[in-house]
Amino acid sequence: MDVCLVIQKRLQELGLEQKDLATAAEVTESYVSQLLARKKLPPAPDRTDIYEKMAKVLKLPSDRLSKLAELQRREELKRGLAGSPPPVFGEIRELVIRKCAPDKEKQIRAIFEKQPFGELERLVTQKLLDVVKKIAKDELQSETWLRSVARLSGKSYEAMRVGILEFLDTDVFGVSVENCASFLDPLIESWDIDLATFAMEIVLNRRLIPGYAKRFEFVEKEATHAKEEPGLKEFLRHLAVDGGATGEEIEFLKSLKLNGKHPTPLYYYRELQNLRDPLHFSEASVTMHKRRDAGDLDKQMHLDSRKKAIQQWANNKTIHRKKRKS
Numbered sequence: 001m002d003v004c005l006v007i008q009k010r011l012q013e014l015g016l017e018q019k020d021l022a023t024a025a026e027v028t029e030s031y032v033s034q035l036l037a038r039k040k041l042p043p044a045p046d047r048t049d050i051y052e053k054m055a056k057v058l059k060l061p062s063d064r065l066s067k068l069a070e071l072q073r074r075e076e077l078k079r080g081l082a083g084s085p086p087p088v089f090g091e092i093r094e095l096v097i098r099k100c101a102p103d104k105e106k107q108i109r110a111i112f113e114k115q116p117f118g119e120l121e122r123l124v125t126q127k128l129l130d131v132v133k134k135i136a137k138d139e140l141q142s143e144t145w146l147r148s149v150a151r152l153s154g155k156s157y158e159a160m161r162v163g164i165l166e167f168l169d170t171d172v173f174g175v176s177v178e179n180c181a182s183f184l185d186p187l188i189e190s191w192d193i194d195l196a197t198f199a200m201e202i203v204l205n206r207r208l209i210p211g212y213a214k215r216f217e218f219v220e221k222e223a224t225h226a227k228e229e230p231g232l233k234e235f236l237r238h239l240a241v242d243g244g245a246t247g248e249e250i251e252f253l254k255s256l257k258l259n260g261k262h263p264t265p266l267y268y269y270r271e272l273q274n275l276r277d278p279l280h281f282s283e284a285s286v287t288m289h290k291r292r293d294a295g296d297l298d299k300q301m302h303l304d305s306r307k308k309a310i311q312q313w314a315n316n317k318t319i320h321r322k323k324r325k326s
Contacts, residue, residue, distance in 0.1 A: 003068040004036050010058040022158070024057035025050040031162040040166075041076055042069040047168040049140060091177045095185060096125055101192035108193075123198070126172045128191060131202055131214055132183050136164045148208060152186045228254060235265035245272060 011021065018036065022029040027050065034040045045051055045066035055065050093112055100108050112121050139145040143157070150160035160182075167179045189203040202214040232253055236245065245253070252275060253268050 002072045003042050003065055004038055004072075006060075006065065006068060007054065007058065008036055010060065014058065016057070021054060021057060025053045026158060027162045027165070028156075028158045031165075041169075042072055043165050043169045044073060045070055047137065048165050050165065092125070092175065092180050093121070095180050096121075096128065099128075099184075099188050099190055101190060104192060107195075122172055124191070124193065124200070125175075127200055128184060128188060128202065129172060129175060131204070132187050133168055135187060135204070135209060136183060137168060140164060140168075145208070149183075149186060152208075153182045155182070229258070229262060231263045231265050232268050235268040238265070249275060 007021070011017065018032045019029045022032045025032070031040070035042065043050065051065040051069060052062055055062050058065075097105060097109050097112065108120075108124075111118075115121070140161075146160050146164070147157050150157055153160065153163075155163065163178070163182045167175075167183055170176070170179060187205050187208060189205050191200060191202045193200045199215065204214065235253075236250065249272060253271060256271065
């Protein structure tokens with residue numbers, strides 16, 4: 001059972017009409033009609049708020065419609081993977097170029113025309129879409145903001161909500177001229193790109209977006225190691241256990257990827273032994289060490305510390321006696 005059938009059935013059971021559903025979801029009746037007639041693919045649940053609003057008026061569990069919509073989308077998208085339609089990019093390209101910094105416009109146009117929908121055009125367009133989509137999603141619940149954008153686009157509040165829901169559900173391959181005219185045009189003031197580093201700066205409409213400048217950079221950096229693990233610190237403090245690790249061995253232990261875990265000193269002992277003699281640090285030896293837990297190692301460390309303290313005390317006592325005799 002798909003989401004459209006469930007909605008239609010509940011409307012009949014409750015004696016409601018499509019306009020009631022449209023009012024509850026704050027969208028146009030036309031949008032609801034096309035959705036229920038399967039002329040539009042149900043929007044992705046993580047990019048819309050209509051399922052929760054619809055479920056409330058239809059007296060359904062809050063996640064019922066979103067789960068059904070997700071299943072229906074998967075099936076539809078599987079069928080459509082065989083032949084994705086080519087991107088509609090005539091007017092869209094002109095809009096993107098028109099927003100480009102004036103000193104780069106000629107150069108960017110030449111690259112776009114030489115490689116239609118090539119790497120640079122996809123990169124720029126996708127980044128512009130990402131920025132505007134995030135703004136649209138963050139402001140979806142703001143009636144004041146939506147009405148401001150609607151006035152700039154010459155649309156009603158409900159039509160603007162429909163436009164945003166459809167826009168959030170699109171990508172660089174399926175974005176329409178209408179999407180760009182409604183969102184990219186009013187929200188993007190200008191953009192610039194450094195063709196050597198591909199760093200982008202996007203300036204947004206200051207009247208609609210408080211933080212109006214966004215910068216994106218692609219920079220090569222040296223890998224930085226995370227803060228030294230407590231288990232590793234404890235391991236390195238006890239030379240009797242680690243056997244005196246070299247600088248290279250310590251760097252290796254620090255570079256181990258832990259996936260959010262915090263290993264015990266015993267873990268580093270195993271890794272060091274395996275690094276030093278991987279052939280002789282056999283499976284049997286690994287199994288033996290696995291039977292020892294972190295508590296066993298801690299006890300051993302405490303014993304070593306006590307032995308050292310006793311030895312130091314004995315040495316001091318001997319020295320004191322010699323002094324007295326002399």
